[in-house]
């Protein structure tokens with residue numbers, strides 16, 4: 156039987172632990188809060204991060220990360236993207252030599268512009284073959300009640316990706332493998348920025364035409380940057396690309412979408428973060444994406460508008476006018 160450790164007992168880490176347990180994988184879930192771990196073990200609930208959701212029996216929660224990591228075949232990391240480097244650094248010697256390590260995170264590190272799998276590789280000195288990414292249309296609260304969904308397990312070593320896919324597959328969770336780590340990971344991070352943008356237009360009271368426009372042109376931005384970074388063009392129309400964009404931009408469960416809607420209704424960034432709760436990665440990742448795009452000479456006007464709104468407090472209506480009055484261009488380039 157495969158043994159897994161999940162680091163991070165927030166909404167997604169807890170849900171992913173349930174996915175592993177339901178697939179027959181033995182799973183230890185690490186969270187820093189002892190009360191959260193105690194409640195998961197005693198009541199099969201994580202009321203702080205996943206209120207109202209029942210968890211399966213097979214999860215052993217602990218506040219001791221070294222205990223969670225001991226003897227596992229798979230390590231899955233679900234921590235806030237901007238904090239993960241500092242949190243996992245001290246655990247480097249506790250990661251078993253042969254274990255594959257998967258990033259479940261959807262962000263790009265500010266300053267370094269590193270994708271999360273690169274942060275894991277850097278901090279834990281992992282080979283590319285041992286490092287995986289899981290990303291797709293995966294809203295935690297839907298999966299926690301076993302609503303059917305699919306995801307992508309990306310890895311350069313197909314046998315490692317297949318191992319994690321087998322360790323997560325169940326009657327409600329269908330993993331596909333993909334060798335395009337760069338593309339899958341960029342999709343997961345960049346879609347959060349686009350979801351903030353769609354949330355803003357919702358908050359302004361605009362309808363489905365606007366939503367569809369931002370999603371579609373957002374996908375064009377993600378694809379342009381991804382291809383410039385060496386990703387496979389087909390990844391962007393797949394589950395991690397279009398699939399996750401639809402889920403995140405359409406659902407009120409998305410923290411990024413919700414945060415954008417608060418901004419569109421006139422809240423400040425601080426108020427929006429407070430009201431949203433949980434980790435809305437698009438806020439900081441918008442800065443990294445904008446800088447990455449500049450480095451690679453890629454045009455990302457929606458991302459630019461999100462950065463201007465969130466981080467420079469520029470008026471939304473003026474930014475919209477600027478977006479719509481840019482020089483016209485052909486859709487196909």
Ligand SMILES: NC(=O)c1ccc[n+]([C@@H]2O[C@H](COP(=O)([O-])OP(=O)(O)OC[C@H]3O[C@@H](n4cnc5c(N)ncnc54)[C@H](O)[C@@H]3O)[C@@H](O)[C@H]2O)c1
Nearest residue numbers: 164165166167168187233234259260261293294295433434
């Ligand atoms: N929630 C989802 O539906 C979902 C789905 C797919 C991917 N993701 C991604 O997973 C990642 C985690 O998201 P989440 O939804 O679980 O976030 P969350 O806000 O629900 O949980 C964050 C977790 O990180 C822990 N944490 C924060 N700071 C810490 C520190 N200094 N030391 C130790 N632990 C710390 C918190 O205690 C909590 O357990 C993000 O990158 C997100 O984009 C989320």
Ligand SMILES: O=P(O)(O)OC[C@H](O)CO
Nearest residue numbers: 291292293294409410411
């Ligand atoms: O709640 P969000 O906005 O972090 O989105 C959650 C997942 O990434 C959706 O796939």
